[in-house]
Amino acid sequence: MRLHQHLYLRIWLALTAVILLMTLLLGWLWRIQWEHERAQRPGGVVVLRDASGQEIGRAEARRQRVPGQGVEFQVPMADGQMLTIQLPRPHRPPKKPPGIDPYRIIQSFWGFTALLLLIAVAVALGAYPVVRRLTQRLEALQQGVERWGTGQLDTRLPVQGQDEVAFLAERFNAAADRVQALLASHKALLANASHELRSPLARIRMGMELLRSGASDAQARERQLQAMARNIAELDELIDEILLASRLDLTDPTDPGALGTPEDVDVVGLAAEECARVDATLDVAGDAPQALLRGYPRLLRRLLRNLLENARRHAGPQATEPVRCTVSVRPAAAGGGWRWEITVADRGPGVPDAFKERVFEPFFRLPGQSEREGGVGLGLALVRAIARRHRGDVRCTDRPGGGACFVVELMSV
Template identity: 50%
Template sequence: MKPANPIARKLYLRIWLAVAGSVALLSLLVGWAWHQAEEQRDRQPPTPREVVVRNAAGDVIGSAEAQPRRVPGQGFEFVVTLEDGEVLTLQMPPRNRTAAGGRPRRGSDHPLAWLRPPYGFWWTLGLAGLGVMIGVFPVARRLTQRLEGLQRGVQRWGEGDLSVRLPEGGHDEVADLSRRFNAAAERVQSLMASQAALLQSQKSLLANASHELRSPLARIRMAIELVGAQGSPTARAEIQRNIAELDQLVDEILLASRLDAREADMGTVEPVDLIGLVAEESARVGAALEVPDGSGDIIVPGVAKLLRRAVRNLLENAARHGSAGQVSAGLSLADGHAELHVDDRGPGVPEAQRERIFEPFYRLPGASERDGGVGLGLALVRSIAVRHGGSAHCDNRPGGGARFTLRLPVVKSTPEQSQNVRKNTLFLFCVMDSREQGSVAALRAV
């Protein structure tokens, strides 16, 4: 069975090659040592031997202590001098079996002749190495199977399945690694469960507190209305302003907690005419809106009330920190997304603070409570954008001030869908009356 994935195949190949290479290296070292020993033995003179020569009757006709001499390919030779002075040369051929009938068998005809010198030893080493490599196969395969299972478990755990546990059978390093991984995974899962429970408790507490705060606010507002004209107009206006700010804060906290809960139902997703929505909110704060000619309808899928809140927060933030009448908005299309740019003429945002201002309850250094807001508006803008698959960021405006960009994905709509959206859209325009230096809001259905 082959490993199931490229990583396992590569690991198996490395283990097998490491073992095979080790066996091959050991075989070469043993062969070299054996060859050196053979050469050393060949260089040393053979040990003298006593040679006895007998006749056919078994009588000794000569004996002597002879020095054997090696003859390449013919074995050993002994020189023996008989009693009568005759000199005999005796040959001892290489050890070889004889064929049937007593005839010597030729070396090349023997089945194991290829194992004899000068190459027989190398053939033997090669066969031994091949046998070891074949025997290593099941061992390496079993090890790679365990490592492959370890890799699959770690991959699943990294993908978010924190309940994955690895088999701990055995007493080797892989089993020890599995036990350590399981212990760490158990701790991480416990910590994540505790954190999730704590976050859920905080969200529930925040949502409940925000909901309960609405009742005393309503009673305070009713009491102020009952007081009527008896109180100081200035004090009454100040109280009403504080109540409005507190009511807005509760509303933003409640919305933020619901946006953080991904499972919360925020409303029905439907096609929203972004041009009409931005036009209404721009007229509400007196901002100039610029839409490129020929852009047509800009339809985005989303929850209309959430998109309205995001646009309103951007425009109100620009009006709060920019000069009066110096807030402008622009819509454009780029790469399948609608981009809303809101510019102000304020002091701008330092580069180091451009991400932090989207954090909940964060305000720029030096901002006072009288400037309005508690630092939730921009955090809601980004949360709503992310909820709709978009983004929000801050840059410097060319010429001074800040530019906030809300980026949302658009959908291609049919003419019938565009007509249906347009029928239900109200545009709000500001018409300046030069005689009274005021503004009149007019609603027009398109």
């Protein structure tokens, strides 16, 4: 992780750099003052003059400190004699106890205070651009969240940099996209469900009116009752799938227990039961009979039933061969474990390439099949939602020789 991706490190480094710069500046000023004081000290040449001011001797002084006697200089004279000059040790008054000299205390206090103030001003000036940039981005984040909270769901935050604030803005945008998509999905679900509910209700109402009129014979009344029963079953299926779709949308995909407790599911057994309901052929490959998939039995049964019902409906009664379901297991590419593959193929008209992804949208039907009996347009959308809850997905391909083929991949939750 690079340093510029952490905001606290950037602030800390900025403050540290300012303090280091101030330390170097103070050291440089102290060195200049020391060199100036050193230049003011007397030189190392000793000059001797007589009473008339005439120079009688000059030489480099050889300074020697005598313990207890001060400093002694030995200067050679012009006549060859050695003249010794001794400077007595200066008398120093006894040191005062600390805290007695008020002037020194005041001078030291104000000097230290001035130094602290200088460092504080330098740190404030150095840290201001960093802090101001941070606060500006936080203010933009606050304003965006407030606009989004007032109902402007298309509000998105600018992502600047690669630190924590940028990551927060990016996560907010992702959450806002998901919320907006969920609301749009729920609105579409409500509108489509309202439309789909009208058709069976209208047919039930018409059948009740015909029965109430009493103009039909016994066989006609029986047909009307059977049609009403089919419409009621269609209503029940539609309501069941709408409730399941809403539940899958509202639960957290990252929470394995949101849909109940996962169990070890015998996928081959479930597939055999569902294939028997629609007279489909079941093929089992590899070690699938001995393997178990940890997931949600009710959802997996719904996935198999929707795929098989969809294949039977689109194959039609004139199909040359039954619907074929294949279950296989293979090792997962990454992360260990097993990946299940369920393939359901039919000999119907197939799905055009332009609609191979759209068939998984809620309430979508292929052109020309909107009035086909059976199916409410939610089956394949639920298949994809259930597959993704089991860490997989579904795709639509062409079956060799004609027809459609739906391939589902699943993993244990």
